[in-house]
Amino acid sequence: xxxxxxxxxxxxxxxxxxxxxxxxxxxYQVSDISPDxxxxxxxxxxxxKLINEGGDPVAFDHDCREGICGSCSMYINxxxxxxxxxxxxxxxxxxxxxxxxxxxIEPWRAKAFPVIKDLVVDRxxxxxIMAAGGFVSVNTSGNTQDANAIPIPKADAxxxxxxxxxxxxxxxxxxxxNSSAMLFVSAKVSQFALLPQGKVExxxxxxxxxxxxxDEGFGNCSxxxxxxxxxxxxxxxxxxxxxxxxxLSASFTADKK
Amino acid sequence: MTKLDSKIPEGPxxxxxxxxxxHIKLVNPANKRAIDVIVVGTGxxxxxxxxxxxxxxxxxxxxxxxxxxxxxxxIAAQGGINAAKNYQxxxxxxxxxxxxxxxxxxxxxxxxxxxxxxxxxxxxxxxCVAQGVPFARxxxxxxxxxSFGGVQVSRTFYAKGQTGQQLLLGCxxxxxxxxxxxxxxxxxxxxxxxxxxxDGKARGIIARNLVTGEIERHSAHAVVIASGGYGNVFFLxxxxxxxxxxxxxxxxxxxxxxxxxxxxxxxPTCIPQHGDQQSKLTLMSxxxxxxxxxxxxxxKEDAEAIRAGKLKPTQIAEEDRDYYLERRYPSxxxxxxxxxxxxxxxxxxxxxxxxGTNETGEAVYLDFSSAIMRYGKEQANxxxxxxxxxxxxxxxxxxxxxxxxxxxxxxxxxxxxxxxxKTPMKIYPAVHYTMGGVWVDxxxxxxxxxxxxxxxxxxxxHGANRLGASALMQGLADGYFVLPYTIGDYLANDIxxxxxxxxxxxxxxxxxxxxxxxxxxxxxxxxxSVDYFHKRLGKVMWNKVGMARNAKGLTEAIAEIxxxxxxxxxxxxxxxSADSMNPELxxxxxxADFLELGELFARDALLREESCGGHYRxxxxxxxxxxxxxxxxxxxxxxxxxxxxxADAVLHKEPLNYENIELKTRSYK
Numbered sequence: 001x002x003x004x005x006x007x008x009x010x011x012x013x014x015x016x017x018x019x020x021x022x023x024x025x026x027x028y029q030v031s032d033i034s035p036d037x038x039x040x041x042x043x044x045x046x047x048x049k050l051i052n053e054g055g056d057p058v059a060f061d062h063d064c065r066e067g068i069c070g071s072c073s074m075y076i077n078x079x080x081x082x083x084x085x086x087x088x089x090x091x092x093x094x095x096x097x098x099x100x101x102x103x104x105i106e107p108w109r110a111k112a113f114p115v116i117k118d119l120v121v122d123r124x125x126x127x128x129i130m131a132a133g134g135f136v137s138v139n140t141s142g143n144t145q146d147a148n149a150i151p152i153p154k155a156d157a158x159x160x161x162x163x164x165x166x167x168x169x170x171x172x173x174x175x176x177x178n179s180s181a182m183l184f185v186s187a188k189v190s191q192f193a194l195l196p197q198g199k200v201e202x203x204x205x206x207x208x209x210x211x212x213x214x215d216e217g218f219g220n221c222s223x224x225x226x227x228x229x230x231x232x233x234x235x236x237x238x239x240x241x242x243x244x245x246x247x248l249s250a251s252f253t254a255d256k257k
Numbered sequence: 258m259t260k261l262d263s264k265i266p267e268g269p270x271x272x273x274x275x276x277x278x279x280h281i282k283l284v285n286p287a288n289k290r291a292i293d294v295i296v297v298g299t300g301x302x303x304x305x306x307x308x309x310x311x312x313x314x315x316x317x318x319x320x321x322x323x324x325x326x327x328x329x330x331x332i333a334a335q336g337g338i339n340a341a342k343n344y345q346x347x348x349x350x351x352x353x354x355x356x357x358x359x360x361x362x363x364x365x366x367x368x369x370x371x372x373x374x375x376x377x378x379x380x381x382x383x384x385c386v387a388q389g390v391p392f393a394r395x396x397x398x399x400x401x402x403x404s405f406g407g408v409q410v411s412r413t414f415y416a417k418g419q420t421g422q423q424l425l426l427g428c429x430x431x432x433x434x435x436x437x438x439x440x441x442x443x444x445x446x447x448x449x450x451x452x453x454x455x456d457g458k459a460r461g462i463i464a465r466n467l468v469t470g471e472i473e474r475h476s477a478h479a480v481v482i483a484s485g486g487y488g489n490v491f492f493l494x495x496x497x498x499x500x501x502x503x504x505x506x507x508x509x510x511x512x513x514x515x516x517x518x519x520x521x522x523x524x525p526t527c528i529p530q531h532g533d534q535q536s537k538l539t540l541m542s543x544x545x546x547x548x549x550x551x552x553x554x555x556x557k558e559d560a561e562a563i564r565a566g567k568l569k570p571t572q573i574a575e576e577d578r579d580y581y582l583e584r585r586y587p588s589x590x591x592x593x594x595x596x597x598x599x600x601x602x603x604x605x606x607x608x609x610x611x612x613g614t615n616e617t618g619e620a621v622y623l624d625f626s627s628a629i630m631r632y633g634k635e636q637a638n639x640x641x642x643x644x645x646x647x648x649x650x651x652x653x654x655x656x657x658x659x660x661x662x663x664x665x666x667x668x669x670x671x672x673x674x675x676x677x678x679k680t681p682m683k684i685y686p687a688v689h690y691t692m693g694g695v696w697v698d699x700x701x702x703x704x705x706x707x708x709x710x711x712x713x714x715x716x717x718x719h720g721a722n723r724l725g726a727s728a729l730m731q732g733l734a735d736g737y738f739v740l741p742y743t744i745g746d747y748l749a750n751d752i753x754x755x756x757x758x759x760x761x762x763x764x765x766x767x768x769x770x771x772x773x774x775x776x777x778x779x780x781x782x783x784x785x786s787v788d789y790f791h792k793r794l795g796k797v798m799w800n801k802v803g804m805a806r807n808a809k810g811l812t813e814a815i816a817e818i819x820x821x822x823x824x825x826x827x828x829x830x831x832x833x834s835a836d837s838m839n840p841e842l843x844x845x846x847x848x849a850d851f852l853e854l855g856e857l858f859a860r861d862a863l864l865r866e867e868s869c870g871g872h873y874r875x876x877x878x879x880x881x882x883x884x885x886x887x888x889x890x891x892x893x894x895x896x897x898x899x900x901x902x903x904a905d906a907v908l909h910k911e912p913l914n915y916e917n918i919e920l921k922t923r924s925y926k
Contacts, residue, residue, distance in 0.1 A: 037535075059840055063323060063497040063499050065537045069330070087671060123324060127325050127443070136389045138387045140741075142380040142384065145383065152394055157393070
């Protein structure tokens, strides 16, 4: 690859064997990294080097490498998914860094996301919140009514879509000083609250999902807005406002015990 | 020896599925509670199957290697999903979707399966809308459609460039509901490492917990493989990093035939490779070909100047551009099927007209400038802006393109640092999808009794080439609407079986095999990383078993892959331990399977002495470079039986009978 403009970098990487032991930052050098490489390709190069030297490669979550699966989750230089807006770690490219720079790489840090190994955390709490109400109760019988039977105003459909683009990566939680999951939960609540299909169960949904969120140990929202800034999909704080409205009205009017 | 019986129901094609459903055995609700089903993979096929089977009342155990079922690679599908709704009134019908799919597959798919797919396609859209999937809508509040390659109607439903994501999240929602009820037991971060057969029937799997390294036995009355495609045999592809063939390959090694491994889809519009350290390729949705025009310079010297960085595409005059798809295929133009578009791009680049400024020089342009001006003029009219300046028209046009493809343009810019609103995108074909896969009959059952394969993991519906927006359709059709019926017909015989014990000797033996292999990797004192071998395999596959194949190259590839495989088993180095999270160990197991599949793949390509769909043999083409089928000798499915070394695999042929569609030379001219 182009050695002329290759980058030489110092990496400070969080290493932790498992959730039982303490972790620490370790220092590594990588050299001649192409500015066109992605951040994760740089991590691949580091790992290849570690393997060849008889070391233990750094574990990190990644899969699609095109910004949609939500697996990758690195806290880079103090920011979820690193510098740049509306990107995931896998979409970050090395042209954003300068030759000779030191880069700090940490896992998501939140009580509800325990570290499994190195940069890999357990985001199972998100799945459990979804199982508490993140759905429309309809069976796959194939006998539902025709898809065009209920027209949905384009503006509502578009807003629901924008909320539905959340990839469940957890950057919102990692960026929040309270480790709150409000942006994640509100995106799902909003998607369904905006659509007629979701209205039927709207009250139970918001109550159950918020209950589960609290049970998982996420913090409260203090409207700082860091989540919105770091969200790779640009999920808006408006969703949190909508969820608060939904929650308030549901807690007064729902038929729940 | 197993005889291939496709079990296609009798009767006229439009009645087959209805008649079939009316005559299968059913399992009553109380009995379903006593039956367990394992589903491996949670993409559109696996996710929809797991949710539907759980709704029906079966106890489902679902497995995925990712940390959540929501991350399966179906999520990355961009463009859309086909369905014969005919909402646009442009002449679409079940028959036409069936016909387009068979023709698009170059007459190498099974008619009855494809017809059923077209038949249930409309239900998928109804179902997804009921689940709250936010498809794109027009201002009247009704669903919008767009067009995809290889068809002349607009039947593709979409959610911007994130249709796969929205559909998968729909599936995941449906799964979540069943997980909450305890009807699906979800095993995240688990990888299936073998299937367990008892008395010839699939009765369970051996899986590794990827967090603790623990080897686990799981039993069930049926096993469903929904683990996706094997494009990563090429190392570089648009698949996710973890996508692999292992689940399919394990069942193959235990008796499931593997069909048409050589049918691979090379997608024409991907971002070109930037260098040797690249880990994966990124697709740019086919939907872009609705508005983007593909071209290279007419003059070789212009192409050379571009490659040298001395000339910009925007400096090349209109008359010096060669819109080669529009030139060669006037009736379909930029919307020819993927295989045709890919080969045409390769042809231009091989002839010296490529415009890639990267090391390979391979790229063609995908240009939106005329679409931007066209939409801009339309908007100027709508907004009553008379005598709009060119800059204003451009601005209005950019706005429309942004609304349609914004996220794709943004994705392109992030990767390449080029602004596609101002300069054409550079694209080149890349491995994207595999039409081949585990052989299944009409019931989607493999040649192992009680073992099913659905979605991309099976071979059945796309023949030798898949049309755009049909993968999502097939995955959901299999999982929501086909398997839930067909599996019941089989499980009706298991209502008195009771729980399968995991202490059976078959489980013990399978577990030992798995543990031995893991221990081998950990203890092997090799010198080279897993990726070293994977990259070498990928190079052989791409150069000799890629877009254009010939007997000499394929013969060489077979020998070379065998050599790499032998070296791999001697020299592979896997760090770390077996009893903890160890991504290198996971990769080693997957690459070991790719090294076997790759050889069979090349053998299959060598034996298929014709060109069809994505399988292009240079020896079998017309003077104009179009593919030449040999219907007399090759109108069949090639299904391979495992016998040890890939070289010993035995070929079985399932003849393909076309009763409703006449075989023709595919023409998009």
